Amino acid sequence: MKREIRKNYFNKIADNSVSIFIGGDEILENADAVHNFAVNHHFFYLTGINKPKSALVLIKKDGEEKEILFIERNTELLAKWQGARMSVEEAHEVSAIDKKDIKFYDEFEDVLNGLSKGKSGAKYEDLSDYYFTLDNDDEFRQRDLIERLQLKNPQINIKNSFSTVTKLRMVKTESEVKLIRKAITITEEGLNNLMKNAPTATTENELEAYYDFTMKKNDVKVSFHTIAASGANATVLHYHDNNAKLNKEDLILFDLGVRYKEYCSDISRTFPLNGEFIGKKRELYSIVLEANKEAIKMVKTGITMEEINNVVKEILSAGMIKLGYIKEASEISKYYFHGVGHHLGLDVHDVSKRGEKLEVGNIVTIEPGLYIPESNIGIRIEDDILVTKDGYENLSISIIKEIDDIESFMRS
Ligand SMILES: [Mn+2]
Numbered sequence: 001m002k003r004e005i006r007k008n009y010f011n012k013i014a015d016n017s018v019s020i021f022i023g024g025d026e027i028l029e030n031a032d033a034v035h036n037f038a039v040n041h042h043f044f045y046l047t048g049i050n051k052p053k054s055a056l057v058l059i060k061k062d063g064e065e066k067e068i069l070f071i072e073r074n075t076e077l078l079a080k081w082q083g084a085r086m087s088v089e090e091a092h093e094v095s096a097i098d099k100k101d102i103k104f105y106d107e108f109e110d111v112l113n114g115l116s117k118g119k120s121g122a123k124y125e126d127l128s129d130y131y132f133t134l135d136n137d138d139e140f141r142q143r144d145l146i147e148r149l150q151l152k153n154p155q156i157n158i159k160n161s162f163s164t165v166t167k168l169r170m171v172k173t174e175s176e177v178k179l180i181r182k183a184i185t186i187t188e189e190g191l192n193n194l195m196k197n198a199p200t201a202t203t204e205n206e207l208e209a210y211y212d213f214t215m216k217k218n219d220v221k222v223s224f225h226t227i228a229a230s231g232a233n234a235t236v237l238h239y240h241d242n243n244a245k246l247n248k249e250d251l252i253l254f255d256l257g258v259r260y261k262e263y264c265s266d267i268s269r270t271f272p273l274n275g276e277f278i279g280k281k282r283e284l285y286s287i288v289l290e291a292n293k294e295a296i297k298m299v300k301t302g303i304t305m306e307e308i309n310n311v312v313k314e315i316l317s318a319g320m321i322k323l324g325y326i327k328e329a330s331e332i333s334k335y336y337f338h339g340v341g342h343h344l345g346l347d348v349h350d351v352s353k354r355g356e357k358l359e360v361g362n363i364v365t366i367e368p369g370l371y372i373p374e375s376n377i378g379i380r381i382e383d384d385i386l387v388t389k390d391g392y393e394n395l396s397i398s399i400i401k402e403i404d405d406i407e408s409f410m411r412s
Pocket residue numbers: 266267342365367382
């Protein structure tokens with residue numbers, strides 16, 4: 001899989017070029033503890049390696065392609081304190097890069113300097129992020145690296161490969177789709193677990209904990225801070241204090257996901273804490289649900305997210321006019337003020353080209369909502385949709401969202 005992906009990249013770039021991707025490094029939290037490592041996703045996409053102090057160099061010269069992977073060298077000290085590093089054998093298995101082309105990260109700059117000596121032509125560089133290393137005396141960023149390379153080799157021409165890899169990442173391979181399916185399956189399990197426990201929970205946090213239990217049980221992490229927002233809290237788009245006392249009369253909005261082998265799900269569901277959609281809540285929920293379902297039906301190659309969003313706005317405003325919240329369609333921005341969705345992949349808000357038409361292999365979220373502070377109601381319904389040859393596949397179709405389904409689930 002990774003070899004194919006690199007092949008796709010090689011096909012996109014100019015001859016006589018060197019492309020450099022850096023995995024990033026751990027960030028120090030205090031004297032001897034580090035934050036959870038977050039790998040650079042362009043690097044991960046091309047290698048499958050999820051370890052700090054690693055880099056990939058791709059060389060295309062006279063039509064020939066060469067790959068060099070750098071991993072951290074194992075030392076006795078590292079092995080004792082943090083566990084053994086990846087072996088050359090393991091790195092080969094994950095990345096499908098020849099063992100003879102796997103070197104150690106402490107050789108990285110020497111190899112680079114050797115490569116660029118006396119050469120001209122394009123140099124691709126991934127400028128996507130700026131991780132710092134663990135060692136205080138070895139502060140190092142990609143930008144610094146570029147500057148050093150340029151100083152030593154004024155003749156080379158440095159380009160940015162970010163958008164080239166972005167374009168590739170937007171089209172998911174079958175294996176990538178599989179991982180996102182798995183992430184969604186676990187999300188569903190977690191959501192069902194928390195919905196089941198809604199009647200006894202007293203705070204947003206407590207209810208969220210049933211989701212977290214499912215994460216631990218499946219040995220996965222959330223793909224972003226869970227939003228557990230009841231009542232008026234759900235009208236704050238990125239609320240994640242999640243510490244309010246639950247009022248059984250309220251709706252609760254959960255926006256959550258799973259990161260499975262780096263691939264993300266992103267789902268929102270809104271349900272009544274007492275298990276019954278009553279009055280205004282039922283009417284408003286029905287409007288958002290209609291917008292969600294109609295928007296999903298529109299997903300196909302050649303359409304843009306803007307076009308889908310325009311229809312969403314029409315449906316939401318028609319509904320809100322009917323309920324008397326607004327008088328004219330243009331006023332809908334008071335209650336719906338975000339886009340209809342985004343690409344999904346290694347990042348929750350995955351890299352993408354704004355305004356581009358959808359194509360086969362894209363995965364996008366469809367997530368209309370209504371946010372009405374004066375009624376203490378916030379509703380969002382979000383599914384993850386794969387663009388296919390014939391239209392779309394709703395990857396999260398089995399996560400319940402119909403009023404009857406939610407009510408009967410919560411009764412049982
Ligand atoms: Mn989303």
